[in-house]
Amino acid sequence: MKGMTVVVKTVSSWVKVLIFLFGIYIILFGHLTPGGGFAGGVILASSYVLLMLAFGRDLVEANLPLPVASKLDCLGAFLFAMIGVLGLVFGGVFFVNFLYQKYVPQEPFDLVSGGAIPLSNMAIGLKVGASLFLVIFALTVFRYDFQDGGRKTAVADGAEQQKE
Amino acid sequence: MSVPLPVFVAIPLVAAFVLPVLGKGLKPIATLLANLVTIALLILAVTSIGDSRTYEVGDWSIPLGINLVLDGLSSLLLLAISVVSTAAMLFSIRYMEQYTAKPKYLSLFLLMVAGMNGVVLSGDVFNLYVFLEIASIASYALVGFGCEHEELEASFKYMVLGSIASTFILFGVAMVYANTGSLNMAYISRAVQAMGMNAGLAFALSLFVAGFGLKAALVPFHAWLPDAHPSAPAPISAMLSGVLIKALGVYALARLVFNVFGVSLEVGWVLVALGLASMVAGAFLALGQWDFKRLLAYSSISQIGYVVLGVGLGAVILARETNIAWASLAILGGLFHLLNHSVYKSLLFLTSGSVEMATGTRQMTEMGGLAARMPVTRAACAVASASIAGVPPFPGFWSKLILVLAAVQAQMYWVAAVIVVVSVCTLIMYLKVHRFVFLGELPERLASVRESWGSMTAAMVGLTCVCALMGLLVLVPSLRVGILDPAVSVLTDGLAYSTRLISP
Structure with a gap:
């Protein structure tokens, strides 16, 4: 994949940062406004999808190598599980909101009024963003070759990438 | 000792996300960690026998929050899951060296265990669906783990049919929510008792029967199983056949029919018919x-x-309201058979993995005379086959005997006859296994095969001991009262489930 025309490349190089920032905003304000970890994570991944479409796969892979994405994926899920365990440790009940109004008491609808909820949103955002990135990457790597009279065989582009 | 119930789900879940991060050099550590997790779960499951409690996740009381319920039936299933997963994990230490990406395998394995533990503990239908999806999706990936043509095809078929089942279940959950306004099983049960079954609930129940029947591979819905289970790596076949179809299929169905919707003659007969069809068709x-x-x-x-x-027999007898003791007997037979089957079928799959690894084939015509070369595998297979065919001292005999007695007591003599005939067919098929795999001439090609000593034999010997001693669960009264009877009474008590959870 070589990428698209210069117009597309220029515009997407401006827009990619905005999309990424918007994803972060959706995650951080997820407990106050519509959105949250899942929606924000999808937006984060979609900024990479834009890059993948406009510039080709190689640039994206140099920017976020697959082993790193895979580790971020595990880290997000691990952090989310740990928030539940920390609830058990500090609050006595699994997944209890152990930070709620604890250290920085604030009015409802202030930024840090949610206790552990923003932390959960961040963990979920990381998990969803990284795993959706991996899913879309996998979709671009595999393709079908039609050969031997129309028999389909799945081929991985650059098979060495698959053995991460 | 009483640990918080989410620990049963949290331990394997947290471990599952740590393991893939460990790279190639740390493979032994990952393997050790995964084994420690399954052993810890086994210890927790054993200590939780006879316990009965509920847990409100996040301190939100029901019906607003999610609750986890541990009762006799859940702890029976937890025990089966942890015994089989410990043995399968031990077996994997050596067996999975043939495959690449072992930490990913271990991670998916633990995710599947977490999902199954969640299904049997959940007291909330939607949460049950979520855990069911965790376990199912992990198992789709594990079936295709070898990445060969045949395995991917089996995995795809399993995934399509499994997703249809999940969609049925989700649609059923939606219908239940629309008709009762609650997702918590206890509250649904109370609403059903208050307003009776209406058309929507009956439709939801039939969706559940189809969905969970597909997960349990009952006969009209069984098409995926004969492809998926053989294609998976042997320890995974042991997990799938041993506990996955029971935790996701039979347990969930029994819980919904008995404790949430309440038994009726129609549902009871549907279950009996599905059971008979599966028995006969599967055997032939x-x-x-x-x-x-x-x-x-x-x-x-x-x-x-x-x-x-x-x-199903238990449900029919309960609905007829003749004698609850016979219903208990039938359910005892069913649940004891569930426990037995999880142990001996996983043992059989482990022996098949051992044979496949030694000979490199699964075709019985290309084998023979392995008894002298692989004594431990042969002994394990003999005990498990004797048990599954119902040879007297082994547990399979007792569970089938109880089922026959219950069928006779309920005056369904033809059902008793079918049980015996299918048992004879089972004996024939396992004699065939022994004749063609372990006895007869040793082919030239296999003259140098050897038993793989170490973790694989340890797992098989362990399960063989459990299998040989399991008959004691019904023969020793204190064990039966401690383990099986609480599980039976959960089902026979039926709708009392809701009053136990909701203080009036």
Whole structure:
């Protein structure tokens, strides 16, 4: 994949940062406004999808190598599980909101009024963003070759990438 | 000792996300960690026997929050899951060296265990669905773990049919929510008692029967199992046949029919019919198989039929309101058979994995005379086969005897006859296994095969001991009262489930 025309490349190089920032905003304000970890994570991944479409796969892979994405994926899920365990440790009940109004008491609808909820949103955002990135990457790597009279065989582009 | 209930889900879940991060050099550590997790779960499951409590996650009380419920039936299933997963994990130490990406395998394995533990503990239908999806999706990936053509095809078929089942279940959950306004099982049960079954709830129940029946591979819905179970790596076949179809299928169905919707004659007869069809069709299809693992897979369909038959007979007798003792007997037979089958079928799949690893084939026609070369595998297979066929001192005999007694007591003599006939077919198919795999001439090609000593034999010996001693669970009264009777009474008490959870 070589990428698209210069117009597309220029515009997407401006827009990619905005999309990424918007994803972060959706995650951080997820407990106050519509959105949250899942929606924000999808937006984060979609900024990479834009890059993948406009510039080709190689640039994206140099920017976020697959082993790193895979580790971020595990880290997000691990952090989310740990928030539940920390609830058990500090609050006595699994997944209890152990930070709620604890250290920085604030009015409802202030930024840090949610206790552990923003932390959960961040963990979920990381998990969803990284795993959706991996899913879309996998979709671009595999393709079908039609050969031997129309028999389909799945081929991985650059098979060495698959053995991460 | 009483640990918080989410620990059963949290330990494997957290470990599952740590393991893939460990790279190639840390593979032994990952393996050790995964084994420690399954052993810890086994210890927790053993200590939680006889316990009965609920847990409100996040301190939100029901019906707003999610609750986890541990009762006799859940702890029975937890015990089965942890015994089989400990043995399968031990077996994987050596067996999975043939494959690449072992940490990913271990991670998916633990995710599947977490999902199953969640299903049996959940007291909330939507949460049950979520855990069911965790376990199912992990198992789709594990079936295709070898990435060969045949395995991917089986995995895809399993995924399509499994997703249809999940969609049925989700639609059923939506119908239940629309009709009762609650997702918590206890509250649904109370609403059903207050307003009776209406058309929407009956439709939801039939969706559940189809969905969970697909997960349990009952006969009209069994098409995926004979492909999926043989294609998976042997320890995973043991997990799938041993506990996945029971935790996701039979347990969930029994819980919903008995504790949430309440038994009725119609549902009872549907379960009996599904059970009989699975028993007969599975047994006759298994007789003709020449692929070792495929034969075991068809035999699983037949054996899951016994479990559903026992539970269904219990439902019919309960709905007739004749004598609750006979219903208890039928359900005891079904649940004991569930426990037995999880142990001996996983043992059989582990022996098949051992044979496949040594000989490099699954075709029984290409084997023979392995008894002298692989004594431990042969002994384990002999004990498990004797048990599944119902040879007297072994547990399979007792569970089938209880089922026959219950069928006779309920004056369904033809059901008793079918149980005996299918048992004879089971004996024939396992004699065939022994004749063609372990006895007869040793082919030239296999003259140098050897037993793989170490973790694989340790897992098989351990499960063989459990299998040989399991008959004590019904023969020793204190064990029966401690382990099986609480599980039976959960089902026979039926709708009392809701009053136990909701203080009036």
